[in-house]
Amino acid sequence: NAGVTQTPKFRILKIGQSMTLQCTQDMNHNYMYWYRQDPGMGLKLIYYSVGAGITDKGEVPNGYNVSRSTTEDFPLRLELAAPSQTSVYFCASSYSGTGMTEAFFGQGTRLTVV
Amino acid sequence: LAKTTQPISMDSYEGQEVNITCSHNNIATNDYITWYQQFPSQGPRFIIQGYKTKVTNEVASLFIPADRKSSTLSLPRVSLSDTAVYYCPPGSARQLTFGSGTQLTVLP
Incomplete structure (x- = not known):
């Protein structure tokens, strides 16, 4: 059982380039999330999705886009990379019912924008 | 909007019991209280x-008073490997935010 899989694990981008961070889960979870974590800081929610076809902004959505065409996949798109987007990105998923939540996280993508 | 508050950092020595308390502001009636380690x-x-009340598993205990305005994570006899950041996110699964967490440092 793979859980939440993120690719790539590391990436260096030049300013202005674009890329897509991939996230896949095999637990049939309805909720999925993208976070960024800057050094020494907590996690900031970028976007989240409560099901296929439904996405919404989190705390820091500017500069990012997402889509959720299937239950399993939740890619995060960076259109014009900026140095401020240098961070570690985590994808997570959870099944929420009756108020109980246990989120499962991927191993993260370390992105450097130069 | 639900929000939680927890200490920024705590230090402890190996073998001690550590209690980390979180304040839960506006927790929804149906939401559970959850703790994460990073x-x-x-x-x-x-x-x-x-x-509500007390939950125990092989890793920790969780104490929740009747009013559910706070929770306390209890780690028995910590070791160096328990050094980590501990989070108590607000209960809503819909917009799951984590804040800065509590940095626990276990000293030898």
Whole structure:
């Protein structure tokens, strides 16, 4: 059982380039999330999705886009990379019912924008 | 909007019991209280969850008073490997935010 899989694990981008961070889960979870974590800081929610076809902004959505065409996949798109987007990105998923939540996280993508 | 408040950092010595308290502002009636642990360079991982009173598993205990305005994560006899950041996110699964967490440092 793979859980939440993120690719790539590391990436260096030049300013202005674009890329897509991939996230896949095999637990049939309805909720999925993208976070960024800057050094020494907590996690900031970028976007989240409560099901296929439904996405919404989190705390820091500017500069990012997402889509959720299937239950399993939740890619995060960076259109014009900026140095401020240098961070570690985590994808997570959870099944929420009756108020109980246990989120499962991927191993993260370390992105450097130069 | 639900929000949680927890200490920024705590130090402890090996073998001691550590209690980390979280204040839960506006927790929804149906939401459970959940704690996560994060090691450097890894994503957070679920530790324990409860609704009321006390819950215990092989890793920790969770104490929740009747008014559910706070929760206390208890780690018995900590070791150096318990050094990590501990989070008590607001209960809503819909917009799951984590804040800065509590950095627990276990000293030898």
